[in-house]
Amino acid sequence: MMKHWLKALHVQEIWGALCTVHAENGELVDHLQEKIFERELPDQKVIPFSRPPEVEGEAANRAIRFAQMLDVPLYVVHNSWLIHSMKLQEPDARGSVCMVKY
Structure with a gap:
């Protein structure tokens, strides 16, 4: 997966496009879901607990x-992590830009 992500960013650079991402750590989500299913929680509780x-x-x-x-x-x-999202909007020393939509 990481290889595809890096290739997408490289293609973006070549074409001058803007990459949009809704980021989640899929492996961590899978792990948390397994723990939830072991506890036999109702379906409506799976999403919030598996995606903090x-x-x-x-x-x-x-x-x-x-x-x-x-x-x-x-x-x-x-991106629901508000504190992190605030940091995302700060450009780094080179002037890199990251925009956030809540």
Whole structure:
């Protein structure tokens, strides 16, 4: 998966496009879902417990760092980790840009 993500950012750089990402750590979501199903929680409780804000924050942070290393802009959407989202909007020393939509 990481290889595809890096290739997408590279293609974005070539075409001058803006990459949009809704970031979640899928492996962590899978792990949390397994724990929830073991506890036999009702279906309506699965989503919130399997996707705490940190799941998005970790993945968004990784996406941002990759975009910064490749010096391409990034548009992060639907990031519920408000504290992290505030940090996302600060450009780094090189002027890299990351925009956020809550």
